[in-house]
Amino acid sequence: MRCGIIEIENLSVTKTVCGVLKQVNQExxxxxxxxxxxxxxxxxxxxxxxxxNHVSHRFGGxxxxxxxxxxxxxxxxxxxxxxxxxxxxxxLRIIAGLLEADSGDVTFETDGSYLDTQMRRHMIGMVxxxxxxxxxxxxxxxxTFFASLKGIxxxxxxxxxxxxxxxxxxxxRDLVGGYSSGMRQRLKYAFALLGRPKxxxxxxxxxxxxxxxxxxxxxxxxxxxxxxxxxxAIVATNEPRETSWGEPLIHLERGE
Amino acid sequence: xxxxxxxxxxxxxxxxxxxxxxxxxxxxxRTRVAINSVGLFAFSSLLLVALATRGLREVMTLRMxxxxxxxxxxxxxxxxxxxxxxxxxxxGLLWTLLCFAAFAGLAHSFVHEEEAGTVTALRLxxxxxxxxxxxxxxxxxxxxxxxxxxxPFYMGLTGMQAGNWPVFLTLxxxxxxxxxxxxxxVAALAAKARGSGALFGAIGLPIITVFLMLLLNAANTLYxxxxxxxxxxxxxVQDVGGLISFGILLISVSAFTFRFVWEE
Amino acid sequence: MADTTAGVAANSKSQVPPMTGAWWKLGTGFLMIFVxxxxxxxxxxxxxxxxxxxxxxxxxxxxxxxxLASVCYFVGMYFSVIYLFSSKRSTLEIDAKAAIxxxxxxxxxxxxxxxxxxxxxxxxxxxWNWDPRETSxxxxxxxxxxxxxxxxxxxxxxTKRANLSAVYCLIALVPQQFLIWAVPRILETNHPTxxxxxxxxxxxxxxxxxxxxxxxxxLLFIWLFQLRLRxxxxxxxKEAAR
Numbered sequence: 001m002r003c004g005i006i007e008i009e010n011l012s013v014t015k016t017v018c019g020v021l022k023q024v025n026q027e028x029x030x031x032x033x034x035x036x037x038x039x040x041x042x043x044x045x046x047x048x049x050x051x052x053n054h055v056s057h058r059f060g061g062x063x064x065x066x067x068x069x070x071x072x073x074x075x076x077x078x079x080x081x082x083x084x085x086x087x088x089x090x091x092l093r094i095i096a097g098l099l100e101a102d103s104g105d106v107t108f109e110t111d112g113s114y115l116d117t118q119m120r121r122h123m124i125g126m127v128x129x130x131x132x133x134x135x136x137x138x139x140x141x142x143x144t145f146f147a148s149l150k151g152i153x154x155x156x157x158x159x160x161x162x163x164x165x166x167x168x169x170x171x172x173r174d175l176v177g178g179y180s181s182g183m184r185q186r187l188k189y190a191f192a193l194l195g196r197p198k199x200x201x202x203x204x205x206x207x208x209x210x211x212x213x214x215x216x217x218x219x220x221x222x223x224x225x226x227x228x229x230x231x232x233a234i235v236a237t238n239e240p241r242e243t244s245w246g247e248p249l250i251h252l253e254r255g256e
Numbered sequence: 257x258x259x260x261x262x263x264x265x266x267x268x269x270x271x272x273x274x275x276x277x278x279x280x281x282x283x284x285x286r287t288r289v290a291i292n293s294v295g296l297f298a299f300s301s302l303l304l305v306a307l308a309t310r311g312l313r314e315v316m317t318l319r320m321x322x323x324x325x326x327x328x329x330x331x332x333x334x335x336x337x338x339x340x341x342x343x344x345x346x347x348g349l350l351w352t353l354l355c356f357a358a359f360a361g362l363a364h365s366f367v368h369e370e371e372a373g374t375v376t377a378l379r380l381x382x383x384x385x386x387x388x389x390x391x392x393x394x395x396x397x398x399x400x401x402x403x404x405x406x407x408p409f410y411m412g413l414t415g416m417q418a419g420n421w422p423v424f425l426t427l428x429x430x431x432x433x434x435x436x437x438x439x440x441x442v443a444a445l446a447a448k449a450r451g452s453g454a455l456f457g458a459i460g461l462p463i464i465t466v467f468l469m470l471l472l473n474a475a476n477t478l479y480x481x482x483x484x485x486x487x488x489x490x491x492x493v494q495d496v497g498g499l500i501s502f503g504i505l506l507i508s509v510s511a512f513t514f515r516f517v518w519e520e
Numbered sequence: 521m522a523d524t525t526a527g528v529a530a531n532s533k534s535q536v537p538p539m540t541g542a543w544w545k546l547g548t549g550f551l552m553i554f555v556x557x558x559x560x561x562x563x564x565x566x567x568x569x570x571x572x573x574x575x576x577x578x579x580x581x582x583x584x585x586x587x588l589a590s591v592c593y594f595v596g597m598y599f600s601v602i603y604l605f606s607s608k609r610s611t612l613e614i615d616a617k618a619a620i621x622x623x624x625x626x627x628x629x630x631x632x633x634x635x636x637x638x639x640x641x642x643x644x645x646x647x648w649n650w651d652p653r654e655t656s657x658x659x660x661x662x663x664x665x666x667x668x669x670x671x672x673x674x675x676x677x678x679t680k681r682a683n684l685s686a687v688y689c690l691i692a693l694v695p696q697q698f699l700i701w702a703v704p705r706i707l708e709t710n711h712p713t714x715x716x717x718x719x720x721x722x723x724x725x726x727x728x729x730x731x732x733x734x735x736x737x738x739l740l741f742i743w744l745f746q747l748r749l750r751x752x753x754x755x756x757x758k759e760a761a762r
Contacts, residue, residue, distance in 0.1 A: 459666040466695035517687050
C-alpha cells in the first residue's frame with residue numbers, strides 16, 4: 001500500500017515540476033498556475049541551501065584546492081571560474097557527491113534537514129565532459145533507461161518533448177555512437193533535465209556546441225533560474241559569455 | 257524531486273536492478289561483445305583440449321587405420337573419440353574451461369562502464385545495491401547461457417556422462433552461481449583498478465580455485481560407485497551444500513562490500 | 521592488541537631511549553631459543569609419527585606458523601573492516617596496519633608451506649602429494665599474494681588502494697574460511713590434526729614446547745608488526761614533510 005501512495009505522489013510531483021517549467025516557457029493561464037502552486041506548495045517548493053565547508057582536496061601529494069567555503073541557495077546561479085587544472089571539475093564532482101573531499105564537506109540542506117548522498121544525487125542534474133551516455137544504445141533508449149532509474153515513466157510524448165527541447169527531434173532512434181560530439185552534448189542536457197532536478201551542475205556547459213546549441217544551453221539555464229520551486233544551478237566555466245549567467249561563487253587558483 | 261522517490265526505498269533498487277539488467281541485455285544482444293568472447297573462448301579452448309589430448313586417443317586411431325573399413329566397430333570409433341579419463345576429470349576440465357571463459361568475458365560489463373565513462377551517469381542515477389544486483393543478474397544469465405551451450409557440446413565431444421541428472425544439474429547450477437558471483441565482484445574491483453585484464457585473473461583465480469576444489473570433490477562423489485546408498489546421499493548433500501553455501505556467502509559479502517567499490 | 525602496543529612503543533621511541541620496551545623483545549628471543557632447543561632435546565616424540573615419533577618435531581614449527589597464517593588474516597580483516605567503516609580522513613594508517621598483517625600473513629604462510637612440505641617428505645615419503653591440506657595452504661598463499669598484487673597495482677592512488685584492498689580482503693575471506701573449516705571436513709586428508717588433538721598421543725613436555733612455540737611465534741608477529749608500522753610511519757612522515 002505504501003508503495004502505491006509513493007507512486008501517486010511521485011507522479012503528481014513530476015507533473016507539477018514540469019508544469020512549472022512550462023509556465024516559464026509559455027506563460028500559461030493563471031488558473032492552471034494557481035492549481036499547480038497549490039499542488040507544489042506541499043512538496044516541491046522547498047528551498048535548498050548548498051554549503052561548502054572548508055573543502056580541501058589532494059591528488060597524490062598535490063593540493064588541488066584548500067579550505068574552500070561558499071554557499072548558494074535556491075534561485076541563484078553560481079559560477080565557478082579558474083584556469084585549466086585548477087580543479088573546477090573535481091569541485092563539481094565533490095558537490096555532486098561523486099567524490100569525497102579529503103577534508104571538509106558539502107552539505108545540501110532543505111527545511112533544516114541534511115540530505116544523504118543518495119537523496120542528494122537524486123535532485124541533481126549534471127552535464128560534464130567525463131559524463132557520457134551509452135554509445136551502443138539510441139538516444140531515446142538512453143533517456144528511457146535513465147528515466148526509469150529515476151522512477152519516471154518515459155512515454156513517447158515525454159521522450160519527444162525531451163529530445164525536442166535539446167534540438168534532437170527525429171534523431172532519437174539513432175545510436176549515440178553515430179552522434180557527433182555536439183549532438184552528444186545536447187543529449188547530455190536531455191539526460192540532466194530528466195525529472196526536472198532542482199540542482200543543475202554544469203561543467204563546461206557549451207563544449208562542442210554550435211551557436212544554436214549555446215543559445216539552447218542559455219535558454220535552459222535561464223528557464224531553470226526562473227523556476228519558482230527552489231531550483232539552483234552551479235556552472236563551472238571560463239567563457240565570459242557564460243560567467244554572466246549568474247553571480248561568481250568561487251574562483252579557483254591553480255594549486256602547486 | 258520529492259523525497260519519497262529516493263533510491264533508498266527497497267522496491268526502488270530492485271526496479272533499478274531490473275532496468276540495468278534489461279539495458280545490459282539489450283546492449284549485449286546488439287554488440288554481443290561479452291557472449292562472443294566468452295563463447296569463443298570456451299569453444300577454442302575446447303579445440304585446444306581436443307588437440308592436446310591426442311595422445312590419449314592415438315593408439316585406437318592407429319589401430320583403426322590398419323583395419324579394413326567394414327571391420328571398424330562403433331565401439332572403436334567411440335573409444336577413439338573419447339579421451340580415456342574418469343568422468344570426474346572430464347568434469348574438472350569442463351569447469352576449468354568455463355572458468356577461464358568466464359574470466360575472459362565477465363569483466364566486460366563493469367570494465368565497459370568504467371572505460372566508456374558511463375559510470376558517472378550510473379552513479380548519479382542508481383544506488384549501489386541496484387548496480388550490484390543488476391550486474392550479478394546479467395553475469396549469471398550470460399554464464400548460464402554459455403554453460404548451456406558448451407556443456408552439451410563438451411559432453412558429446414568427451415563422452416562425459418551426467419550420472420544422476422538432478423544432482424548433475426544442481427551441481428552445474430551451483431557452479432554457475434559460485435563462478436558468476438566471484439567473477440562479478442572481482443570484475444568490479446578490477447574495473448576500478450583500471451589495469452584490468454591481467455589483474456582480473458590474478459586476483460580472481462585464487463578465489464575460484466577454492467570453489468573448483470569443492471566442485472571437483474562434489475563431482476567425484478557424483479561419479480563414485482557406492483554400495484552404501486545412505487552414506488552416498490549424505491556425502492552428496494554435504495558436497496553440494498558446501499558448493500551452494502560458497503556462492504551464497506560470496507554474494508552476501510559482495511552485496512555488503514560493493515558500495516565501497518562503487519563509490520570513490 | 522598489536523595496535524596499542526605498537527602505538528605505545530612508537531610514542532616512547534620518540535621521547536625516551538630506544539631500549540624501552542626491549543624486555544619483552546629480549547624475552548621473545550630467549551623463548552625462541554628455548555623452543556628451538558626444546559624441540560630437539562627436551563620434548564619426546566609423539567605417538568603416531570613413526571616408531572620414535574621424531575617426525576612430530578616438525579610440528580613445533582609448522583603448527584605455530586600455520587596458526588599465525590590464519591590469525592594474520594583475521595587481524596588484516598579486522599583492520600580492513602575498521603578502515604571501511606571509519607570516516608575516510610587520515611585513516612590510511614589503519615589500511616597500512618591491514619597491509620602489514622597481510623604481508624606477515626604471507627610470510628608465515630610461506631613458512632607453514634615449507635615446514636609442511638618437509639614434514640610430508642619425512643612422514644609420507646614425498647615432499648608434495650596434493651593432499652587437500654597441502655593444496656589449501658598453497659591457495660592461502662595465493663590469496664595473500666593476490667591481495668599484495670592488488671595493492672601493488674594501485675600504488676599511485678593510496679585512497680583507492682586502501683578501499684579496494686580492504687574489500688578484496690573481505691571477499692577473499694570466504695574462500696579462506698572454506699579452506700580452514702570446510703575443506704578438511706569435506707575432503708579426505710592425511711593431515712595428522714586428529715592424531716595430535718588426541719592428548720594420549722603426546723607427552724606433557726611435548727605440549728609445553730608446542731604452546732611455548734605458539735606463544736613465541738605470536739610475540740614474533742607482534743614485534744614484526746611493530747617494526748613494519750614504525751617503518752610505515754617514518755615514510756609517511758617524510759612524505760608529509762615533502
